[in-house]
Amino acid sequence: MPSMILRTAIRLLLPLMLLFSFFVLMRGHNEPGGGFVGGLIAAAAYALYAIAFDLPSARAALRFRPMFIIGVGLALALASTLLPLLVNKPMFTSLWIEQPVPILGKVGTTTSFDAGVYLVVVGVTLSIIFAMAAREEIEHDEEDV
Amino acid sequence: MFLAVLMGFLLAAFAPLITRVARGFSGWVLALLPIGLFIYFASYLEPVRSGEDIRQMIEWVPQLGVNLNFRLDGLSLMMALIITGIGTLIFIYGGGYLKGDVLLGRFFAYLSIFMAAMLGLVLSDNILALFVFWELTSISSYLLIGYKHTYEDSRKAALRALVITGAGGLAMLAGFVLLALVSGSSDISGMSADAVRESGLYIGILILICAGAFTKSAQFPFHSWLPGAMAAPTPVSAYLHSATMVKAGVYLLARLSPVLGGTPEWSGLLIIFGLATVLVGGYLAIIQFDLKRILAYSTISSLGVMVTLLGIDTEVAIKSAVLFLLVHSLYKGALFMVAGTIDHETGTRDIRQLGGLLRILPLVFVGGALAALSMMGMIPFIGFIGKELIYEATLDVEHALTTTNAIITALSVLGNMSAVAVACLVIVPPFLGQRKDTPHKPHGAPIALWVGSLLLGALGLAMGIVPELVAKYLISPSASAVNGAPLEAKLYLWHGITPMLILSMITLAGGFAYFALRGRLVPVLARFDRGAQMGPDRVFMGVINGLPDFAKKVTAYTQGGILRHYIAYIMAFLLLFMGTMFFTRVALPPLTQLEDVRIYELILCGVILLALAMLLQAKSLLFAIASMSVIGYSITALFVMYGAPDLAMTQFAIETLSVVLFVLMLYRLPDISIISSRLVRARDAVIAGGFGIVITMIVLSITAVPLDSPLERFFAEKSYVEAQGRNIVNVILVDFRGFDTLGEITVLSVAALGVIALMRLRPRNNDEHED
Numbered sequence: 001m002p003s004m005i006l007r008t009a010i011r012l013l014l015p016l017m018l019l020f021s022f023f024v025l026m027r028g029h030n031e032p033g034g035g036f037v038g039g040l041i042a043a044a045a046y047a048l049y050a051i052a053f054d055l056p057s058a059r060a061a062l063r064f065r066p067m068f069i070i071g072v073g074l075a076l077a078l079a080s081t082l083l084p085l086l087v088n089k090p091m092f093t094s095l096w097i098e099q100p101v102p103i104l105g106k107v108g109t110t111t112s113f114d115a116g117v118y119l120v121v122v123g124v125t126l127s128i129i130f131a132m133a134a135r136e137e138i139e140h141d142e143e144d145v
Numbered sequence: 146m147f148l149a150v151l152m153g154f155l156l157a158a159f160a161p162l163i164t165r166v167a168r169g170f171s172g173w174v175l176a177l178l179p180i181g182l183f184i185y186f187a188s189y190l191e192p193v194r195s196g197e198d199i200r201q202m203i204e205w206v207p208q209l210g211v212n213l214n215f216r217l218d219g220l221s222l223m224m225a226l227i228i229t230g231i232g233t234l235i236f237i238y239g240g241g242y243l244k245g246d247v248l249l250g251r252f253f254a255y256l257s258i259f260m261a262a263m264l265g266l267v268l269s270d271n272i273l274a275l276f277v278f279w280e281l282t283s284i285s286s287y288l289l290i291g292y293k294h295t296y297e298d299s300r301k302a303a304l305r306a307l308v309i310t311g312a313g314g315l316a317m318l319a320g321f322v323l324l325a326l327v328s329g330s331s332d333i334s335g336m337s338a339d340a341v342r343e344s345g346l347y348i349g350i351l352i353l354i355c356a357g358a359f360t361k362s363a364q365f366p367f368h369s370w371l372p373g374a375m376a377a378p379t380p381v382s383a384y385l386h387s388a389t390m391v392k393a394g395v396y397l398l399a400r401l402s403p404v405l406g407g408t409p410e411w412s413g414l415l416i417i418f419g420l421a422t423v424l425v426g427g428y429l430a431i432i433q434f435d436l437k438r439i440l441a442y443s444t445i446s447s448l449g450v451m452v453t454l455l456g457i458d459t460e461v462a463i464k465s466a467v468l469f470l471l472v473h474s475l476y477k478g479a480l481f482m483v484a485g486t487i488d489h490e491t492g493t494r495d496i497r498q499l500g501g502l503l504r505i506l507p508l509v510f511v512g513g514a515l516a517a518l519s520m521m522g523m524i525p526f527i528g529f530i531g532k533e534l535i536y537e538a539t540l541d542v543e544h545a546l547t548t549t550n551a552i553i554t555a556l557s558v559l560g561n562m563s564a565v566a567v568a569c570l571v572i573v574p575p576f577l578g579q580r581k582d583t584p585h586k587p588h589g590a591p592i593a594l595w596v597g598s599l600l601l602g603a604l605g606l607a608m609g610i611v612p613e614l615v616a617k618y619l620i621s622p623s624a625s626a627v628n629g630a631p632l633e634a635k636l637y638l639w640h641g642i643t644p645m646l647i648l649s650m651i652t653l654a655g656g657f658a659y660f661a662l663r664g665r666l667v668p669v670l671a672r673f674d675r676g677a678q679m680g681p682d683r684v685f686m687g688v689i690n691g692l693p694d695f696a697k698k699v700t701a702y703t704q705g706g707i708l709r710h711y712i713a714y715i716m717a718f719l720l721l722f723m724g725t726m727f728f729t730r731v732a733l734p735p736l737t738q739l740e741d742v743r744i745y746e747l748i749l750c751g752v753i754l755l756a757l758a759m760l761l762q763a764k765s766l767l768f769a770i771a772s773m774s775v776i777g778y779s780i781t782a783l784f785v786m787y788g789a790p791d792l793a794m795t796q797f798a799i800e801t802l803s804v805v806l807f808v809l810m811l812y813r814l815p816d817i818s819i820i821s822s823r824l825v826r827a828r829d830a831v832i833a834g835g836f837g838i839v840i841t842m843i844v845l846s847i848t849a850v851p852l853d854s855p856l857e858r859f860f861a862e863k864s865y866v867e868a869q870g871r872n873i874v875n876v877i878l879v880d881f882r883g884f885d886t887l888g889e890i891t892v893l894s895v896a897a898l899g900v901i902a903l904m905r906l907r908p909r910n911n912d913e914h915e916d
Contacts, residue, residue: 029869029875030871033791034791035878037794051805066897067898077886077887077890110876114875117878117890120894121893124894125802127898128806131900131901131904
């Protein structure tokens, strides 16, 4: 019987944790943080949601399939590395926007690459957790029967 | 040119989206790219004819001599026009054939990839870039053959095609590398033919490259994949397996003819395999009843003709090969489309079940009939000119008739008789005669399903009536490219009563005779089917099935399925190996570093040791998990103490998620007393303890020596100035070493796929299993 306290808390915590994960992502370039940790935090948020409620609710809260998120992340990371080709520079050259963007700070291809890493980590972690949890529920139902 | 190739790949990325939007018109919309490319290439007809050297060079890996060097000459231009022209018609045809199919977007994406890869192949001057495009066509062919991936036949056929062409491709790569080394250049236009021919490696290079060409162009005995590939939807068969991809091998031989050709070995190899293919293909074609299989074997036979002609290697033969390449693409593509339309409308491809479709599919019939007449070699089709030229080449009319030429000619006549018979088989039974009952009732075909075949058939007629343009703009430049020196082709319909004309008459007579008598002949001939068709196939299938079986046995022996055992093996091995290395060669490290230990570090170590003790005595899995997480979090604290905040944060998050994962798995793991009995714990303690000691010793001796690395200074200096970041760790991850990170996230994604797949496997019984 999932705890009422946990359920109420997680409803507030989820957006907060997502915001925090995004914050960790963006600050990574100058302070401790980055795509990997940010992704893990976001994944942990949804994992907590799955524990508090159940797997279908967590999937619905995530809105996209984890595999899709992985795909978007990979595409974003790859595109960030290929973008310099359009301005005749070698692959993986970092291009920065001259003016710092308000709130986010300096933004460039490394930022989008890190964002791609973030999405991949979220997708991978949640794929694994959801897959295990789904298996868990199937087994559980079988035991009840 | 590079842009032309690139656009195909780009279109592939957007094809699913466009298909979702355009729906019924997707084929027409997507065909805009190939038709655009066709027009673009057609604009080069005049420059190429007048001998302009059109190149484009893009550096890729110059140190290895791998560059995207493109060159447009007669041969590549003709191929490019075939690829884009027929491609346009196939996109339209495919849109109509697979209308409403859920995966249609994927289909068009694969088709675009194929078209772009094929274009890259024919435009490539650099032989290693050519190889890349070659393999890309193999992969896209695999995806297209296996389009209906829920059917086992499709999957098997796709795999067979990939394995055979892939193996040939691997051999070919070796040949390419040797060729580049021996000839002094990895660009075909820069290769020195003399250096190649006189080198001791010539035979080896020739055999290796022929392995690639023969597998791709389905020469005997590597032909078995092509009939199987007919499991693909017919647009694929019409495009890849008749008009373009299978021609890649022939193209390669033609392209390398100036460099590798002209020797008796070249001629011998090509003529022998080519003629064998002509006969085997021709024989197998006429005993089939499935329209697509008939056409597939007939294609094999025709490819054999092209290889033979390239082997003969005289000026006439070269012109003939190039012309026949064009002619064949036109009529085969059309006939495949017709076969597909029949299948689409009636639900069957068996000629014994078809009849009288003339009234219902009139325009299909017209297109098919035109193509068939060209295939038979009737006047005034271009097919007739093509046949005549073939005989002119095999007879070598300039010189006296030798026995070899006579044999080659006789066998060619047999092969062409088969072609005539095939043309009749494909058109007469389905369209003429009595209406038969078919699975679906056909009622007229939509425009997308007949416009292609009609156009190609009509083209065959038009080119035959006015061959001068074809000769001037397509055949002469291509033949010159293959020959290595300018060559002029004069094509016209009527040469007078020549030996070639007589042979053509004989061919027609033979083919018609067979068709008329097929009722009685087929049962007789079909008895020899086993050897020709099944022989090489059985060998390949034996290898393909045998390898996984062998692998299974080896794996079952060494990997029992229990993760703990794998870890134990790894650790034990490392312990023994590193341990012996270390203790025999390196002096024990001084333990002076331990003097600097602070009190809170000691306390933390105490906590870890305490948690470890509790872990080792755990009486339930939950307790064990809790103890392990204490250890994990303590290590996080250690990271913080040693000034690695990024590591600490990541470790913290991973530790938390690990606990979540363990809890999720908790229900399915058996009681701890089974997993970890006393004996097992003792064994694990020895291995783990020993491993820990060895690692500690190694770390202590490494850190005893002060590290003076230029990297430290480099990163410290450049991190903020050039990479705009003060967090060096993150900057290294996403900027300096971004390539590694890209690889890492790809690996992560694949791992996730693996986990999901494993999770979906249902175990048979409730025996212990882990992930």
